[in-house]
Amino acid sequence: MKSRxxxxxxxxxxxxxxxxxxFYVTDRYNDKMAFINHDMTKGLMALLTLxxxxxAAYLLLIRGWGLPLRLCFGIPVGIAALASAVLLxxxxxxxxxxxxxxxxxxxxxxxLAVTSVAASxxxxxxxxxxxxxxxxxx
Numbered sequence: 610m611k612s613r614x615x616x617x618x619x620x621x622x623x624x625x626x627x628x629x630x631x632f633y634v635t636d637r638y639n640d641k642m643a644f645i646n647h648d649m650t651k652g653l654m655a656l657l658t659l660x661x662x663x664x665a666a667y668l669l670l671i672r673g674w675g676l677p678l679r680l681c682f683g684i685p686v687g688i689a690a691l692a693s694a695v696l697l698x699x700x701x702x703x704x705x706x707x708x709x710x711x712x713x714x715x716x717x718x719x720x721l722a723v724t725s726v727a728a729s730x731x732x733x734x735x736x737x738x739x740x741x742x743x744x745x746x747x
Contacts, residue, residue, distance in 0.1 A: 615667035616736050618660040619729035625657040626722035626729075633719045645718065646709040654718050655697055661690040661725040664732055671735065678731070686728040689721040 632644035632653075644650055668683035696717055700708050708714045 612667075612736060612739075615663060615732060618663040618667075619732045619736075622657060622660045622664055622725045622729040625653055625660065626725045629653060629657060629718050629722040633715060633722070636715065643710075645715045646707065650718075651697060651700065651709070654693055654721070657718075657721060657725060658690045658693045658697070661686050661721060661728070662694075664725070664728050665690060668728060668732055682728040682731045686721075686724040689717070689724045692717050693721045 629650070632650050635642060636644045665683045665687035668679055669687070671679060696708060696714060
């Protein structure tokens, strides 16, 4: 059951990451669109943060994978998700500071999206291999 939830979160993370990266790239070309500073994008970022944290936790708890690989994928996405959560919290508590208009702050959701795609793909591939191994043993 845990594997199924993590797999669903991985697929959702990929879709939401690609949406967030599209908004980021569009925002880089046309600042006036303000996609990253929009409430819808912040909601998308919150959802991506939650699913990425689930993926990171699952990647760090997997027993059949080597420790360097788990740390390589689990820790970066966890750190990026926590940084995004902090940004969203600060933005919600102090809306007078328009955080998401700064380029350095806009880079955090992009970093979260890239690390989330990498971790989610690793999780999906590992899950498929584990499923194949158990079906071969039967």
